Amino acid sequence: MPRGRPALLALGAVLVCVPLLLLPAARRHGPARLPANATVRAGVTPGDPAVAYREAAAPRFPASSRPDVLLLHGQAFTSRTWQALGTLALLAAEGHRAVAIDLPGYGDSPAAGSVATQRGRAAFLQRVVRQLGLLRPVLISPSMSGRFALPFLLAHGEQLAGFVPIAPVGTREYSAVQYQQVQTPTLILYGERDTGLGQQALQSLQHLPKHRVVVLPGAGHACYMDKPEDFHRALLGFLGQLQ
Incomplete structure (x- = not known):
């Protein structure tokens, strides 16, 4: 056999294997697809203030078998973010009713001026949950939306099946004793590169009695945007433990 032939054969094997290795990865990065019988719709809740929302659900699952999920958003995002990221579709495919709302403004x-106070923001979320008919939902709260989620959690935590704070703001406004009184199962989630707000929020949220922590490697503040697969995997794992 000529001296260079083994090297050429090895190179050929690598060229054949690389596309096969990359194919599954490309599929994993594709957008989540809704099941054929799932419904997706946008709407607006009645009342003052009115609230725009996007919803995905798969009716083939019994309504009580999987917890509902209510998704808030950060300052630079809206409910469209969760649709574009495939989160609504993925949750629906897993049997959850998933609703993402646009916060006031x-x-x-x-x-809405009614959300200028902590009490007003907690009352706002309580009304949204009631008007949308959500049954003990899991509340997902990134960044700015902590201004809404935290007062609701502390006042009405028993109305939630779970809580997923993603480096929320406002955590220092409450005491360790207040957090310790909350019995809602919690997934504290943030990006490894979010050394500011992510770790700051952890210092307060770790006082929640029923919490676990997941740090997404290589992700920044909007870790769900940087590492959507890792985010979805952690979220689904948490939801699965609540069933």
Whole structure:
């Protein structure tokens, strides 16, 4: 056999294997697809303030078998983010009713003076949960939306099946004793490169009695945007433990 032939054969094997290795990865990065019988719709809740939302659900699952999921958003995002990221579709495919809302003054929701206080923001979320008919939902709260989620959690935590704070703001406004009184199962999630708000929020949220922590490697503040697969995997794992 000529001296260079083994090297050429090895190179050929690598060229054949590389596309096969990359193919599954490319599929994993594709957008989540809704099951054929799932429904996706946008709407607006009645009342003042009105709230725009996007919803995905798969009716083939019994309504009580999987917890509902309510998704809030950060300052630079809206409910469209969760649709574009495939999160709504993925949750629906897993049998959850998933609803993402535009907080007051963002997306298609008008601004509202009634949410200027902690009590007002907690009452706002309570009304949204009631009007949308969500049954003990899991509340997902990234960044800015902590201004809404945290007062709701502390006042009405028993109305939630779970809580997923993603480096939320406002965690220092509450004491360790207040957090310790909350019995809601919690997934504290943030990006490894979010050394500011992510770790700051952890210092307060770790006082929640029923919590676990997941740090997404290589991700920044909007870790769900940087590492959507890792985010979805952690979220689905948490939801699975609640069933």
